[in-house]
Amino acid sequence: MSFAFICRLLAGTALTLATLVASAHSYKLGSIDIGHPNARPTVAGQTMGGGFMTLVNAGAADRLLSATTAVAASVQIHSMTMDGNVMKMRQLDALELPAGQTVELKPGALHLMLVGLKAPLKAGDTFPMTLKFEKAGEVVVTVNIEQPEAAKAEPDHDHMHMH
Ligand SMILES: [Cu+2]
Secondary structure, three states, X not given: XXXXXXXXXXXXHHHHHHHHHHHOOEEEEOXXXXXXXXXXXXXXXXXXXXXXXXXXXXXXXXXXXXXXXXXXXXXXXEEEEEEOOEEEEEEEOOEEEOOOOEEEEOOOOOEEEEEEEOOOOOOOOEEEEEEEEOOOEEEEEEEEEOOOHHHHHOOOHHHHXXX
């Protein structure tokens, strides 16, 4: 085992720990818990990005009415469904948050669509986003820009299964 290899292992461990600490963030607004707001990194020229989080509503039914952020011209609430074998995104007027339920915004499902990105979203960066709920009111959350969980946990995953 070379010295350089050990260095890489140690660096990798430190990075993983830092990522775990940074990613454990959540917000509480009335009876609504907003878990780990995050977005995917984007490349130059890409004008849209996905925003994700977990919304736990411990109280009466509420709705997420809108989201706004300075990094994009607008933020839309999208659902994603399969139409045959074609994924279709549909814009919703609001996101229903039924009483006592958890609504997950995640890739391939419900998500916030950042439309008209003003600059690429860089992994490791964060940006503020304002969420407006019908009953709970408004809150500003910090959105972490990060690679998907699978890619983070197993950086060599694709490589290992290539042969
Ligand atoms: Cu979308």
